[in-house]
Amino acid sequence: KKSGDLNAVAQAAQSAHDNLDNIRNDFADTASIACSSCSLGDASLELFTASNDLKNAMGALVAYTGDPNPATLAHFNTQFATARSEWNQGVRFIWAGKANKPTL
Numbered sequence: 001k002k003s004g005d006l007n008a009v010a011q012a013a014q015s016a017h018d019n020l021d022n023i024r025n026d027f028a029d030t031a032s033i034a035c036s037s038c039s040l041g042d043a044s045l046e047l048f049t050a051s052n053d054l055k056n057a058m059g060a061l062v063a064y065t066g067d068p069n070p071a072t073l074a075h076f077n078t079q080f081a082t083a084r085s086e087w088n089q090g091v092r093f094i095w096a097g098k099a100n101k102p103t104l
Helices: 001-028 041-066 070-094
Strands: none
Touching: 001 041, 041 070
């Protein structure tokens, strides 16, 4: 059963990795998003960086499922924590003053 659980996690992480690769390319293509009172270019760059780091974290999770040990788990946790912080910072800027900000 444990092997089946790891396989399911590996498949989900690989799918997330591939989807995040596409998402980060969307942010890369949107270098500067403007609104009436601000430029969201920096936030767009932050979200590009975060989505790239989230993609890399999913790759680290796939690696962990192939070799579950404390070092591969620590690598995933470190990458995910950094990406989550970057994502939340970019989202907070874009959604400033709005309720129910989508954070990780």
